[in-house]
Amino acid sequence: MNPISSPDQLPDSVARVAASVVGLATRRHSGAGVLWRPGVVVASASVLWRASQVALVLPDGEQVQGEVRGLDAGTDLAAVTWAASSLPVAERSSAVPRVGDFVFAVGREPSGLTQASFGHIGLVGGEWRSWRGGRIDRLIRLDGGLYPGLNGAPVADAAGQVIGIGSSAFSRHHGVVLPGATIDRVLDALLAHGRVPHGYLGIAVQPVRATLDGAGVDGLLVSSVAEDGPAAQGGLLVGDVIVSIGGTAVGTLEDLRSQLQVGAKVAVRVARGGMAQDLTLEVIERPSSRCH
Structure with missing residues (x-):
């Protein structure tokens, strides 16, 4: 990240980010959003909940009507558009974040006033999946929580370059930063489909150690199969142990999820009675279900 040479420069950095920030006025919560693309605000899905429209508070206090184009609870991201956007798109950081x-x-009050909160990055890690099932490209955890009204607010480095947006949806004690790569990927899906499609086979599984052709292997034991789902139609049975999909070993739920691309036909190898069995299953979009 680019350090500031003097604390006197910090208000300028805040003002630079604030020029791209809008407030979100809802009946349930208050939050913030940032102009991520021309005419497109990225915000927090948990703030908007099921809203189809939202009042956006501009820097001068004016309220304009925004259209909620899509929500993804898995990553706590939302896409909002409005017709006449004169705000500048936020400047993004290309630096890799570091602990410390x-x-x-930066958020915005209902009056249009800027609010800000200051801290440090407390933890950095690799790709992770939220408890809601969303794939997030990099773990960036703040050293504390987010103040009320800052869900969906842009989080920036000292130079005023945005590294992502803040969310408190995944932890009671720490805010996390949803990075730019995740935002871009999810926005593409939300603007195109209104949602992020998730792959579905219609099964419930659990990790297990199994025997395949006399050798021990890690796999996923199929504990239930949804009637008329893709797995049932493809011949997968309760008691089968999935050991690979598309030639890639699957020993964890994360391994399985990473192979479920909507619309794909995947080659699945299972251990059935200790012997290898090869199946072909079609991945469809997941309905409202806890199965994979």
């Missing part, structure tokens, strides 16, 4: 880096979040 100084950061700040």
